[in-house]
Amino acid sequence: MTTLAVQNLTKKFGSKKAVSAVSLSVKDGECVALIGPNGAGKTTLINMLVQILKPDNGTILLDEKPIHLLRQQIGYLPQYPSFYGYMTAFECLRFMGKLSNMKGKQLEERIIAVLEQVGLLDEAKKKIAGYSGGMRQRLGIAQAILHKPKLLVLDEPVSALDPIGRREVITLIEALKSETTILFSTHILQDAAEICDHIAMMRQGEIVLDSSLDAIKQNASTSIFEIEFVQDPEAWFDKVKQNDKWNRAERIGHLCRFDAKELVTAREWLLAEALKSGLDVERFENIHESLEQVFMKKVSK
DSSP states (O other), X not given: OEEEEEEXXXXXXXXXXXXXXXXXXXXXXXXXXXXXXXXXXXXXXXXHHTTSSOOSEEEEEETTEEGGGGGGGEEEEOSSOOOOTTSBHHHHHHHHHHHTXXXXXXXXXXXXXXXXXXXXXXXXXXXXXXXXXXXXXXXXXXXXXTTOOSXXXXXXXXXXXXXXXXXXXXXXXXXXXXXXXXXXXXXXXXXXXXXXXXXXXXXXXXXXXXXXXXXXXXXXXXXXXXXXXXXXXXXXXXXXXXXXXXXXXXXXXXXXXXXXXXXXXHHHHHHHHHHHTOSOEEEEEEEEOOHHHHHHHHHTX
């Protein structure tokens, strides 16, 4: 079941087209990373999804209904959440809950539950002015999930954090995947690779890649094979490298690297030759491009 369906979404500021005919779907229970360099249009797209900006063209459906009819089903964390520093976390969430028509004992119990979930229960009565950046982001996530949204949207949730704060928030997002559908924007590729199921890559206002992370990894195979032996493979390598299957072959100690002209037949032949060699094979691997390499290819086009 698709939770979010975006079709041909467009937004212009003057003559500049910030988002250009973007179509995107997020399935129920998915964690989707919206990645791209600064200025790619990620925040503009997110601001339309959460109804801060009105699109010039296109449609946004949540559970097959216009998204403005289901705004209460969206939880949102902006890149730089703003809080009243004189409030405590508990007071802040009580205020936010009342804005979502939550009341009484149900609200109080939910506040305690989300503060415990984001690791701030012991700091619940501390003034927000004294919170670290990571604590503020975790409080921001607490307010975003307070009303148990169907879709959680996070705009660059860790970009401004130090390593400790970043790790705290990434761990929290990972835990939230089992509870709600998540769409988060980031330009930190490591975060996307660590916690998402699906990636939508933006460049100059357009989606240039929309695929599951598994499919990206499978399609990122290179023509390079590496074989590492327990013994010195010099004699075997000198024989095998003479075959015309390779663009290039090199040996570094016990490691042999081959750049194949044709992937499938070369892999089968090379593995068979390695097994016939009598040498102990420690590792046989087809090298894949990293997410960063895929990203750089897409954004540099």
